[in-house]
Amino acid sequence: MHLAWSEIKRNRTRFLLIAFIIALITTLVLFIVALAEGLGSGNIEGLTKLDANLLVFQDKSKLSLAASALPWERLRQVKRVPGVLAAGAVGFSAASIPAGETLSGVALDVAFLGVQPGEPGSPPIVQGRPLRTEREKAAVIDRHTQLRTGLQPGDTLIIRTVQDAKDEYYSLPVVGITDARQFSLRPSVFVPLRTWDAMRPGSKANLESREIVPSFLAVQTDSSISQTEMIRRLTSEVSDVEVVDLKTAWEATPGYKEQQSTLSLQQGFTWLIGLLVVGVFFQIITLQKVGQVGVLKAMGAPAALIVRSALTQIAIVTTSGVLLGALGSFGLALGIPPTVPLSWPLDRLAITLISLLVLGPIGGLISLRILLKVEPLTALGLAK
Amino acid sequence: MQPILRTNEVTKVYEARGGSVRAVDGVSMSLNRGEFIAIVGPSGSGKTTLLALLAGLLRPTAGSVLIGDQDLAGLSEGERARFRREKIGFTFQANNLVPYLTVRENVELAARLKGRLGPVERRRAVELLDRLGLGERLNALPSQLSGGQQQRVAIARALAHDPLVVLADEPTASLDTERGHQVVQVFRDLVKEQNGAGVIVTHDLRLLRFTDAAIRMVDGRVTDTLRGGENLNVVCEIYESMCGVARRQGQQLLAGAS
Numbered sequence: 027m028h029l030a031w032s033e034i035k036r037n038r039t040r041f042l043l044i045a046f047i048i049a050l051i052t053t054l055v056l057f058i059v060a061l062a063e064g065l066g067s068g069n070i071e072g073l074t075k076l077d078a079n080l081l082v083f084q085d086k087s088k089l090s091l092a093a094s095a096l097p098w099e100r101l102r103q104v105k106r107v108p109g110v111l112a113a114g115a116v117g118f119s120a121a122s123i124p125a126g127e128t129l130s131g132v133a134l135d136v137a138f139l140g141v142q143p144g145e146p147g148s149p150p151i152v153q154g155r156p157l158r159t160e161r162e163k164a165a166v167i168d169r170h171t172q173l174r175t176g177l178q179p180g181d182t183l184i185i186r187t188v189q190d191a192k193d194e195y196y197s198l199p200v201v202g203i204t205d206a207r208q209f210s211l212r213p214s215v216f217v218p219l220r221t222w223d224a225m226r227p228g229s230k231a232n233l234e235s236r237e238i239v240p241s242f243l244a245v246q247t248d249s250s251i252s253q254t255e256m257i258r259r260l261t262s263e264v265s266d267v268e269v270v271d272l273k274t275a276w277e278a279t280p281g282y283k284e285q286q287s288t289l290s291l292q293q294g295f296t297w298l299i300g301l302l303v304v305g306v307f308f309q310i311i312t313l314q315k316v317g318q319v320g321v322l323k324a325m326g327a328p329a330a331l332i333v334r335s336a337l338t339q340i341a342i343v344t345t346s347g348v349l350l351g352a353l354g355s356f357g358l359a360l361g362i363p364p365t366v367p368l369s370w371p372l373d374r375l376a377i378t379l380i381s382l383l384v385l386g387p388i389g390g391l392i393s394l395r396i397l398l399k400v401e402p403l404t405a406l407g408l409a410k
Numbered sequence: 411m412q413p414i415l416r417t418n419e420v421t422k423v424y425e426a427r428g429g430s431v432r433a434v435d436g437v438s439m440s441l442n443r444g445e446f447i448a449i450v451g452p453s454g455s456g457k458t459t460l461l462a463l464l465a466g467l468l469r470p471t472a473g474s475v476l477i478g479d480q481d482l483a484g485l486s487e488g489e490r491a492r493f494r495r496e497k498i499g500f501t502f503q504a505n506n507l508v509p510y511l512t513v514r515e516n517v518e519l520a521a522r523l524k525g526r527l528g529p530v531e532r533r534r535a536v537e538l539l540d541r542l543g544l545g546e547r548l549n550a551l552p553s554q555l556s557g558g559q560q561q562r563v564a565i566a567r568a569l570a571h572d573p574l575v576v577l578a579d580e581p582t583a584s585l586d587t588e589r590g591h592q593v594v595q596v597f598r599d600l601v602k603e604q605n606g607a608g609v610i611v612t613h614d615l616r617l618l619r620f621t622d623a624a625i626r627m628v629d630g631r632v633t634d635t636l637r638g639g640e641n642l643n644v645v646c647e648i649y650e651s652m653c654g655v656a657r658r659q660g661q662q663l664l665a666g667a668s
Contacts, residue, residue, distance in 0.1 A: 028522065029508075036510030036551075317505040324467060324502070326495025327523045328488070402467050405502050406458050406579055 029331075030338035037311075041339075044307045045347040051300035052351025052382050053358070055293055057368070059378050060359070062289035064367035065211070069285065070276035072137065072209035078114070078146040078244035080256060081275045085266045089278040091118045091209065095239045096267070103264040104243055109251045110260075114145025115240035117219060118209075119226045121187045124195070129176050136171060137209035138187065140222020146244035149216050154179030154202035160218045166202040170213035173364055179203065185215060187227040196225050210279060211367065245269075297385065304389035308340065312393035319397060320404030332397055337387065344386025348379060412479070413440035414607045415575050420463055420473035422456075422630075433459040435630035436473065441575075446598045446608040448617055450648075451627035457611045460627065461577055464609065465498055466490040478574045495523045499568030499576040499606075503583045506564040507552040513539065513563050514548040520571040531570070538566040542596060558589035565597055569604060576601055578610040582617065594620050615648065 034041045067074070073081075082104060087094035096115075104113045117140035125133045141148040143157040149166055150156070157166055165183050167175075177183060183198050198217065207214045217225070223238045247256045253271055260269040270278075277283060319332060362368060403409040422434040434456045441447060449457040462468040463475055466482040467490075475482045477497060485493060494500070499520075507516045514535055521531035539545055542562040552560055561581060568576050581597065582590030594610065598620050601608035610617070618624050618636070626634040626648065634648075 029511075032508075032515070033510045318508060321500075321502055321505045322508075322523075323491070324465070324494070325500055325520065325523060326491045326493070326498070328491055328495075331523065403462060405500075405505065406462050406467070407503065408458060408462055408468075 027335070027338055030335045030342070034339060034342060040311065041343055044304065045343050045350065047303055047307075048300065048344060048347025048382075048386065049351035049354060051296060051303070051385075052348050052379075053355045055296050055300070055378060055382060056352065056355040056375065057358075058289055058293045058296060059374060060355075060368040060370050062286060062293070063369035063371055063374060065289070066282070066286055067206075067369055068208045068211045068367045069282045070279050072207045072214060073272060073276040073279070075205070075207055076147065076244050076272060077150070078246050078272070079249075079253065080245040080247055080260070080269055080271055082113075082243035082245060082260065082264070083268045083270070083275075084242075085268045087268070089268065089270060089275055090280070091241055092120070094118075094241050096241070096243065097239065098237050100264055100267060101240070101243060104245060104260060107256075107259050107263045109248045109256050110245055111248055112146050112246045114142045114147035114244045115219060115238070116141055116147040116242055116244055117222045117226065117238070118241035119187070119222075119228075120212075121185050121215065121225075121227065123171070123175060123215075124184055124186055127184050128174050130174065133186075134171070134174050135212050136185070137212045137214040138185070138222070138226065139209075139214055139216050140219040140226070140240070141216055142219050146246050149204035149207060151202040152205055154200070156202055157216065157218050161220045162218050163198055163221055164201040164217070165198040166204055166216040167200055168204050168207040168214045168216075170206055170208055170365075171215060172203050174213060183215065185225070187225055189227055194225075210281075297381065300382070301385050301389045304344070304386055305392055308336075308390040308393040309396065312336070312396050316396070316400050317404065319400045320402055320409070323400060323402035324405035329398060333394060336390070336394055336397055340386050340390040344383055347386075348382045351382075352379060414443050414478055415439075415441040415464065415609075416476045417464070418474045418476075420460075420470045420475055422459055422463060422468060423471040432630045434463060434470075437625075437627075437630075437632050438473075439625060439632070439635075441607045441609070443605050443607060444602050445622050446601050446620070447610075448621045448624040449609060449611045449627060450613065450615060450618070450624055453613065454629075455627040456630040457627050458579060459630075461579055461609065461611050464575070465500065465577055466493060495520065496571065497574045499571070499573035501561070501564040501568050501576075501578045501581055503580045507560055507567075509552055512549045512551060513544060513555070516552065516563055517567045517570050519567055524571065535566070535570055538570055538600075539563070541600070542566055556589075557584050558593060561585065561593050562596065565593070565600065569600055569606075572604060572606075574606055576606060576608045578608070580612055581610055582612065582614055587616075590614070591617070591620070 082100065083089050084094040084096050101113060101115050104110060119138050121136055121138035123134040123136060125131055128134045142160060148157060151166065157164055167177060167183065177200050179200055179202060181200050183200050184195060186193050186195050219238060257269045261267065322332065359368065401409040417437055417439050419436045419438050420434060421432065421436050424431045424433055437460060449460060451457050459468065463470055469483060480493065482490060508519065517535040517539060518527055518531060521527040536548065539548060542565065544559060544562060547555065578597065581593055585593060594617050597608060624636045625632050
């Protein structure tokens with residue numbers, strides 16, 4: 027311990043350098059993890075946060091929210107299946123908030139959803155009040171929409187959809203704010219289902235149809251019956267549908283899997299680079315010490331002492347580096363606007379930090395081996 | 411009086427590509443408490459290998475080494491390390507001092523290695539350094555000292571834990587005559603004060619002035635054992651034989667050139 031500290035104190039520069047490099051690697055890895063989380067959740071949180079456990083899509087629509095379209099009758103059919111506690115129809119389309127209404131001065135593309143108030147699919151409220159009836163001319167916006175527009179409950183929302191190749195503008199009072207619910211990184215706007223039907227983009231043909239055509243159904247089932255069994259029942263009782271659990275649905279979100287695996291790859295490679303850099307550094311300083319270590323061993327220093335001293339140094343350097351990196355990331359994160367998709371879930375951060383702490387000792391293993399193999403005879407110039 | 415250090419036909423053979431090399435060939439010697447001897451000889455004579463055997467750093471191929479009645483061959487690697495840090499003091503040609511420890515911390519190193527650095531050990535370190543004239547430089551770093559001063563710190567460190575035997579490998583290697591002789595004198599005085607035994611390996615025959623006895627090695631064997639007043643005469647003999655060898659080699663060179 028004393029030997030370890032004395033050496034670091036006398037050679038401050040080089041140890042600070044490696045701690046700094048570890049700090050940089052830490053910051054980089056933490057940001058990649060945060061980006062993966064942020065982009066990931068930004069992609070799928072609309073689905074992950076649904077108050078349902080099964081989703082019903084049009085068969086052969088590849089679980090695409092945009093492509094799936096169900097005849098109204100399906101809702102009735104689903105509700106009749108034993109084990110179904112509740113089911114809500116959800117309409118999904120695209121819309122945008124015009125440039126003049128956003129804080130950035132650029133038009134904001136949003137996910138435009140029609141829900142049945144009180145049924146699965148209808149979002150919970152954190153500010154204001156929820157949607158009450160199916161025909162209400164009211165909107166609930168999510169946190170992200172609020173961030174980009176500055177809208178509060180009581181304000182008016184202007185929203186634009188394309189209908190029959192024409193831009194149509196609608197204004198609705200904002201009555202409530204829900205938590206962050208993005209769909210494929212688009213913030214969301216919720217309106218009652220019939221209001222949605224009247225406003226949604228569409229071609230002339232489907233605008234003239236009388237029936238509401240929801241995109242998918244959010245279903246809550248009895249938890250005492252297994253999901254597999256419920257899926258089987260629904261698929262057999264309801265025609266032309268594909269029934270999946272939430273996880274399958276969000277994993278099918280276009281680009282999600284590729285995005286996550288790319289980011290995981292980046293994270294892994296960065297960690298590996300850190301490992302190599304730390305390993306090389308400790309190898310170099312160890313090789314420089316071989317003569318000295320030989321003398322210590324000739325004097326009778328126990329191998330345990332030498333290894334303990336080296337491990338202590340590695341631990342000190344790694345821990346301070348990771349700490350520095352974590353603090354640096356925290357500071358940087360404070361300065362980044364909330365619209366950037368970064369998310370910092372504590373459990374993933376904890377695991378990441380542990381993996382970085384372990385990086386030091388693993389990288390230093392080779393140098394430990396060098397130390398163990400130094401022969402005391404080198405002190406007398408007799409080693410091979 | 412029981413000798414404190416004894417070797418009995420100790421031999422070290424190395425297997426090399428051209429055959430085997432007898433680095434140390436049947437050396438028997440004994441040393442009593444308070445004795446200070448030198449091992450001299452040309453390079454390659456095996457004197458450093460003998461030192462390594464005396465320290466237990468090498469296992470003999472044959473024969474034995476006993477220090478204070480302990481046969482070193484009977485000890486495991488870990489036990490020999492323990493023996494060295496408790497019973498043997500060492501100074502080396504290079505890397506003697508730890509560069510990032512102060513003078514005083516370097517002398518305390520022996521105690522630290524044993525895991526026991528208390529007020530007694532600390533005081534002893536200071537006393538020794540005082541005795542060696544380094545009392546003013548306790549907190550200096552080795553890089554701030556001269557070669558002679560560094561060597562004296564090394565001696566203090568070698569003696570701090572009261573070893574039975576002190577071994578020194580070329581203690582005057584990078585020092586000029588005057589400083590070198592000072593260092594060896596101090597070494598001898600301290601060894602005798604502590605009633606231990608000291609062995610220095612050196613190629614500098616002038617140091618024989620300070621030793622009680624000397625053994626001369628050539629090609630792994632002891633050719634002469636010198637005691638007391640014989641030293642000066644034998645030194646002359648050694649130089650003469652070296653001259654003889656040089657003359658013959660010169661003649662061969664000239665014969666080959668023509």
